[in-house]
Amino acid sequence: MQLIENLRLAFTSLAANKMRALLTMLGIIIGISSVIMITTIGTSIQKTLTNTFNQMGESNFFDVYLIQNYEGDDYSAYDAMSDEDMFTRDMIDRLIAEYGDHFTPRLSQSFGNAKVRNTDGQEFSVSIEGELSQPKDSTHLRGRTINQRDNQEGMYTIYVSDLFVSQYCKDGSDPIGQTVELTLDSGISAEFVIVGTFQLPSFYDRIYPPGTSEMDKVTSVTVPLDTMLKLTHQEQEPMMYLTVAWNTDYDPEMLKQELQDFFDKEYEDKPDYEVMIENEQVYLEMINTIINVITIAISVIAAISLIVGGVGVMNIMLVSITERTKEIGIRKALGAQNAAIRMQFIVESILICLIGGVIGILLGIGGGMMIGTVAKALVTQIYPDYAELIAITVQPSIPAILIAVLFSVLTGVFFGYYPANKAAKMNPIDALRYD
Amino acid sequence: MHEPVISMRNIIKRYYIGKPNELQILTGISLDVEKGEFLAIVGQSGSGKSTLMNMIGALDRPTEGSYFLNGVDTGTLDDTELSRIRNQEIGFVFQTFNLISRTNALKNVEMPMMYAGIPRKERVKRAKELLEIVDMSDRADHQPNELSGGQKQRVAIARAMANHPSILLADEPTGALDSKTGRMIMDLFHKLHKEEGTTIVLITHSPELAQECDRIVTISDGSIISDTGVRQNAAD
Structure with missing residues (x-):
């Protein structure tokens, strides 16, 4: 008052x-x-x-790097990393078997370009990306992405961009569920079923000079990595680098410790190597x-x-x-x-x-x-x-x-x-x- | 037990104590004022009557002597308690009105009640009643600079009465007014004295005004030189 x-x-x-x-x-x-x-x-x-x-990009992941230790200033003692010392698919499968519930591995490999014929019979090119699993990010449009189950069961599924849809479905039909035949440069071809679509970032157009016709633009399509390896009779290339996304219901700090423990054990008898785990978010x-x-x-x-x-x-x-x-x-x-x-x-x-x-x-x-x-x-x-x-x-x-x-x-x-x-x-x- | 409202014993007030220009304004005043009296304190300028008024009004403390107000020894009170005395027991009416500027008549009357912690609703009601008594209801929302001298003084009297004080202490209340308005103010004091039974102490240099009061105390050079005692009002 x-x-x-x-x-x-x-x-x-x-x-x-x-x-x-x-x-x-x-x-x-x-x-x-x-x-x-x-x-x-x-x-x-x-x-x-x-x-x-x-x-x-997403930020809920760890970058796992393999680095080589060397003593002193003598760079000549530094050998190139040999394939068998790098992260192998076996190693990653063991990691998945042990801690697979806590994270999603982001393993991918490029398989070069392939030709596709659209509903009008026109041919156009795509680049093929094999993925072990793929997160839904902000540009996801419809359907689903490629997941680990597609890989385990060797399914012929494919995740495509909106540009691909307009290149492929000339009749304006629903792309989900349609079958796409990809013909690799090596001559191998197979049919894949569209499971989902995503939107290309708006700056994508600038990659091409103005006036480039739609059919000449090349977008990447995603297919299951393991299906693709089997189809092309390849082994997974060894890697020096791996990306691991933590599951949202799991504590990232604990996952980091698990990853560190796992790789420390894997490289126990290779003292020249060290595995570093970092998160972009830290920067x-x-x-x-x-x-x-x-x-x-x-x-x-x-x-x-x-x-x-x-x-x-x-x-x-x-x-x-x-x-x-x-x-x-x-x-x-x-x-x-x-x-x-x-x-x-x-x-x-x-x-x-x-x-x-x-x-x-x-x-x-x-x-x-x-x-x-x-x-x-x-x-x-x-x-x-x-x-x-x-x-x-x-x-x-x-x-x-x-x-x-x-x-x-x-x-x-x-x-x-x-x-x-x-x-x-x-x-x-x-x-x-x-x- | 019977107790006077004001009981002063041998009040002395000195200024510049211990300095070469030490000054004794009051030289030993003893005064009793009973409830319901209408008392005039008369004296020339410089006689010490204003200093005496400050003592009675608990604005100042005596250097020596004791002052009981309603039986309470004011010498034992601290500043906060003296504030409370001024708020509850004394109603000041000044020669220059001393209304607070940029504050309307109603709010001026409310002010002592605000410092008494009376709830807003209640004090607005009381302030309106008081303005009614002094016949200023129609000017409640006027600022002081929109009022004439007589109107200001009536608001000031209403304000002085706000907390039902034991004494209405008026210092030359008609001094700044023309004789006609001064008359109205004096009539208002008589009305309050008769109808509300208010104890009034009027300080004035005018013998004519003093003659209207029940009792005249004359001060000269800091001491009381005459006191008529309570008598029948000459005006009756």
Whole structure:
């Protein structure tokens, strides 16, 4: 109740001196708006990076690398990795047998180009990618992807792009369930059933010179890796690198440990080799941490201007209580306790800082957005090819806004206390006599 | 037990204590005021009557002597308790009205009740009643700068009465008003005295105004030189 009265008094007092109130707030406005602008830019960079990163692919996977250790500077002692030392299919099958419930292996091999004849009898080319399993990503359209079961059972299934659909289904019929005959360069051919479709990224078109006819564009189709190996009488090529996606219901840290233990055991008797497991996300987090530190550091510098603003508020509050000495005297004669007078002026000081803070926040967000828009325009201008990949997202930092509001209030209390206390301690008679 | 509202014993007030220009304003005042009295304190400028008023109003503390207000020794009270005394026991009426600017008449009257912690609804109701008593209801939402001197003083009197004080303490209440308006204010004091039984202490330099009161205490050079005692009001 007292607070509402004090707020009303403070509003009346500020309204009576609008220009002065605004000038007093200026320091706070500049301080808060620069902090908000900097944090908005900081979070926008982070958001943009994360978006770009996510666009480039899924991030819930570990990269497993095989690296060769060698001692000293003598590079001549460094032998090329032999096939038998690399990750073999046997090794991976053992891994799947042991921990297959915790992850999905992302094993693929390219099988070159193949010819396809569409419903109109026209021939066009596709490139064949064998996959052990494939996640549904953001570009998935319909049906399903190739999974481990397709591989185990040696099924002839195929996952195709929207471009393939328009190349193949000239009659506009539903592609799912249709049979496609692929003829490899080696002459081997087989029929595959379409199980699902995905959308090509929008920048895909730019791979081809303008005016390239649709039938001349080559997209990749995905088929089960094991089916393809069997069909072409091949063995899986040994690898130095493997990608493993963790299952969403499993703890990535535990999976990492399991993978490390498994490969450490596999390479126990090959001390020259080491297996490293890393997650791309780690780099993103590292960059984000660096941006955070920089943002905070610059914000703290900007916050120094808040002190200047606070001193301005203190100054004007001292002027205000001197001007209103008589009023303070009257209030005391009417029975206002010191605490009540103190609260009245602290509330006024808080209100100045809070209004300044809110204006500062709005200006800061506006400024940040403006810079973001300019940056977006520049990126589009300078790197037109990547404009879509580097999708600049301007996002104000919510915690920074909350902290700014809190900080405004604290500034008001801190710099308002001394003048308010001075008012509270005035001698009522002297105050009443003041002219 | 019978107790006077004001009981002052040998009040001394000095300024600049211990300095070469030490000044003794009150040189030993003893005064009792009974409930329901209408008392005038008269004296020339510089006689010490304003200082005495500050003492009675608990705005200032005596250097020596004791002041009992409704039996409470004010010398033992701290600043917060003195605030409460001013709020509850004293109603000030000043020569220059001292309304709070940019605050309408109703809010000015509410103010002592606000500091007393009375809920908003209740104090608005009481403030309206008070404005009714001083015949200012139609100006409740006017700012002080929209009121004439007499109107301001009536609002100030309403404000002084807000918390049912033991004493209405008026310091030259007609000093800034023309004689006609001054008359109206004096009539209002008489009305409050008769109808509400308010104890009124009127400080004035005007012997004519003093003559209207039940009792006249004259001060000169910081001490009481005459006290008529309670008598029948001359005006009756």
